[in-house]
């Protein structure tokens with residue numbers, strides 16, 4: 503079947519108007535899941551969201567068109583496409599292949615109403631400034647999991663000679679040409695590392711970034727930039743060196759598989775005590791996740807270099823988790839593992855050290871019968887024999903995924919609201935789960951005609 507080619511541009515912009523004031527009577531779709539269905543078969547993992555998004559901003563560096571393969575079909579990808587087209591970039595999506603033509607950048611400020619919906623769009627600041635000498639990016643603001651400041655991005659660009667000031671909530675940056683600099687990041691921020699690495703590819707001279715983020719998505723971005731003709735060394739370690747060049751050409755590049763989606767399905771197999779295969783994956787991207795699963799008692803075996811199989815066990819043991827920058831345990835997997843630990847024997851402690859407010863899934867898991875106490879950014883979990891289905895609401899992307907996984911294991915029916923979060927980061931999750939044998943459906947509940955307010959006789 504020929505995929506519908508989705509053109510970004512005005513039509514899409516009009517479609518992606520800011521969220522309308524929620525119509526209280528408007529009924530939003532929900533997921534209904536009947537738990538305790540064993541899963542079987544193989545699930546296909548999509549391209550990595552956190553790689554695709556930053557590679558899209560990286561295409562701003564190129565003076566020739568680029569083509570990205572294995573782009574996941576996600577709301578965030580569409581939002582990023584809207585933002586780039588607002589800058590004058592031409593995009594064309596055909597299935598999972600995205601053509602990006604940034605030869606003619608006509609705008610240097612992305613619209614606030616789009617940036618506020620997608621924090622990752624702030625990553626465009628560095629490449630836009632490096633390519634055009636001017637960039638104006640609304641401050642993205644916080645989100646459910648934290649304040650999400652960006653001072654490390656700004657400070658690093660200033661060290662590269664950018665003249666930056668913040669006015670009316672917009673970061674305004676100018677630089678005739680950025681200069682190579684020696685940068686030390688106070689914290690190994692993924693976004694700051696990516697912003698500065700991209701900016702440095704077109705700077706005059708050599709840039710080193712010390713205490714750089716080592717996430718696989720940073721390495722994927724470096725490989726993409728190298729495909730454009732950039733000179734980058736050390737990506738994936740805590741010290742990255744970039745020798746600036748004057749111009750970058752186009753590239754045809756395939757995005758890595760999504761390690762967090764892969765981890766999500768590993769946990770789904772474990773918690774439903776099912777044997778399922780997950781592919782394609784890059785096993786070394788999942789080392790902390792696989793190690794923790796094995797500590798809990800879940801068997802994970804490699805059926806092929808890019809295929810993992812999860813084998814259930816009759817009993818899971820509690821474990822302690824502390825989220826850390828890569829290669830530590832990934833914060834994006836914290837909510838998913840908390841769900842697994844709620845039905846593991848004994849006590850577990852989870853410490854969320856990366857984001858200040860990423861325990862929003864706990865109240866919802868409590869509604870499903872979990873035994874969890876929060877003290878600061880620590881969650882103390884006492885394993886229970888069984889979760890029970892309930893109406894719950896997702897508060898952020900990974901919290902919503904954790905509720906889906908909890909529902910798969912729970913006794914009875916669970917109804918999950920807040921799907922706008924889930925759709926940002928999971929490409930067709932209910933179709934993939936249906937294919938594995940889960941009892942799941944997305945419905946739009948009837949609007950109750952009697953809205954429960956007694957009318958005067």
Ligand code: EPZ
Pocket residue numbers: 551552553555622648649650651652653654655689690691692693694715717719833834856857858899900927
């Ligand atoms: C990226 O966010 C990911 N998003 C996040 O994934 C992921 O959780 C995070 O990295 C950590 O791995 C994308 O790649 C689009 P950070 P990012 O800068 O770059 C603080 C998901 O669910 N910080 O490494 O924003 C910050 O407040 C999402 O897919 C500063 O203080 O993360 C946070 O506490 C969620 N100042 C910590 O660093 C700064 O200038 C880690 O943030 C920048 C960050």
